[in-house]
Amino acid sequence: MMVSLFQPVRNTIRCARFISSFRADDLHITLTDKPKPKPSDDNLPFGKNTSDHMFEVDYTPALGWSRPVIRPVEPLKIHPAAKVLHYAQELFEGMKCYRCVDGKIRMFRPMENLNRMERSAVRSGFPPFDRFELLKIIKKLINIEQEWVPYSKNCSLYIRPTMIATEPCLGVTQSADSKLYVITGPTGAYFPTGMKAIRLLADPQYVRAWPGGCGGFKMGSNYAPTVAPLFQAQKELNCQSILWLFGDDHQMTEAGTMNLFVLWTNENGEEELVTPPLEGGLILPGVTRKSVLEVVREWNEIKVTEEVITMGAFIKALNEGRVKEVFGSGTASIVCPVGQILYKGQELHITDTEDVGPLTKRIYNHINEIHYYMKPHPWMESIDIDADESLRNVTAN
Template sequence: MAGVFKVLCQVSHKQGRRVAHQPWINHMTRRSLASFKASDLQIQLSTELKQKPDPNNLVFGKEFTDHMLVVDWTKDGGWTAPTIVPFGNLSIHPASSSLHYAIELFEGMKAYRGVDGTIRLFRPYANMDRMSISAARCALPAFDKDELLKCMSELIRVDRDWVPHSTTSSLYVRPTMIGTEPSLGVSPPTQAKLFVIIGPVGPYFSTGTFNPVRLYADTEHVRAWKGGVGYAKLGSNYGPTIMPQVNAINNKGCQQILWLYEDEHYVTEVGTMNIMMYWKNEQGEDELVTPTLDGTILPGVTRKSLLELARKWGEFKVSERPFTMKDLVKGVKENRIYEIFGAGTACVVCPVSSILYKDEDLEIPTMKNGAKLATRFYNELNDIQYGRVQNDWMYNVD
């Protein structure tokens, strides 16, 4: 628990939030009991194995493996022994707090079968850190991140034949925790369920891998706000975005929303991605810029990785700072923008071709300029993820 609390304090300090002083974290720290242990893991193998899909025709999030990981928690009894069981439906009380008050969190990460046949997870410790922060924020129980990672690794090993033998697809890993408090009071849950489901995935967007998308800069709706929970990966951050997303697709001809904030229209993030802009700034410097983690933005693992790669190269300025649509529009009109692209676990790196803002279509020259930086990022990450380049970001499942 001390380790979890330390991470919370460090991340909060870096992001300029006083999370460490908020009473719900101290309360959560006091009331959580000891974590489950991977050494107690029990495995019940399925007797009916499913046919595996064609790895070249995978639709994101539609296929799931034969097994899942489940761990239950109660306030009085703590965590039960983790179990791997046949994939199937959950049974929860109709009054469960996750259904009524959105006491729920999730994570998303990927496992890759390397060119050497070894299965590896990409930076799972970063996901575990973020999951701990999300759990504290919505009053769900703390857990030992190393123990969960060991349990997830065993789940992947059990279903290892589902990890695609492909360098264009991977195995998506979705840890989830829900409040299962069987009462209608708005209070910290006394019961919770942690489960992990996994499945093979291909490109996130129907347009395919590394194809450019068109964004709708939404001036009406807001995804997150300062003092809110935009930094945590909670289901409540995503549900309210679906209606505006449908509008962007059906009425605006755009694949994703570019979320803005405050009257100045600060750029924050895209629907399923962090956003990055490579341009010549007003000081004449080549700069890769992405919005600051100010509490309104999810601290993406791919975002973190691209920034670290760029800083290691040392070839241009790398900045995490606020910028507005006014800055972006001015950059487009003055031909100072080279590329704009999204970054996320699902899409990895996704170029942006245009942005619809206040009925004006801003043509972004990402593809016209060859998407050189986005392509370089994409290729370097792929080389790391599929084991062509050795990197300590990869966690060996085998």
């Protein structure tokens, strides 16, 4: 039986997190006196806008967590020797909240993201924190920024919790000092052309993750090495993203920053939705991935499987006419159809049109209706907070 190297650390943190953590009741709020003009909900780009306020809290071994604050957004002040700038000790999350059809603002499965954030913090050597207290504070931040939540069924408020190592010491050791902060901003679709089938480059020379590595954690260091290959794929090969492969058998792992799904008729003649498994650490445990699996299993109409998909098996199924749909899933896009894959100079055509497959479209519509509460669902968590409570301990900037 394999024993995780990080199990003792994880158990220690479970015991300590409620003793050593910031608390929502201690939150101090400073409101801006120079609010920014809000962008139009029409043609909102992804990730280009930030709202007026942010949450921030610092950790030092001597003092533990500082008093948490919500304040106007401004540049961070960190030492040039801070470990995050040299050794990429950093993690982040991506979450969204929506202005629902009943006028209320709700978050989509926030504890799933914060549970993953806690796992990433353990792997990164960050201090423990109470994720339930963090959620309370995020809700307060959203309450303050509620007018930044778009009045549109095509947009949302993106929420970016982040932790960085701030100890000013040039040495590859666990950072003594840390900063946790949260920014938000209104955002539109990740792909500005809408939900159209994209083209992926599958080049085995580029590897995103490997067993025992950090591919299963949400760390900025996972993304930096993907930027140059992605730019090359977009500029030179007319591919919108990359299909990441692993191993001598060229396992299909992820589609860009999205989890990968294949709908096919398997060799037993069954209609099957298959996605690579989380075991092995190659795959990020996406919240949307989990949601897609749960939705399709609940429908109970087709077989749902988590197993390795190799390029060999995929091409064989494609040549035999058994591949029906391929799509990626993620917070930014919900689902994104894949039309073509460029592999070793060979064009693999899943579809010759930009049309969305029936299952992909059905999943998108179903989850999108949950987001905006057209389908009331327990995945949507209200941020209803009494205004007086949320603005307690307020000072003017």
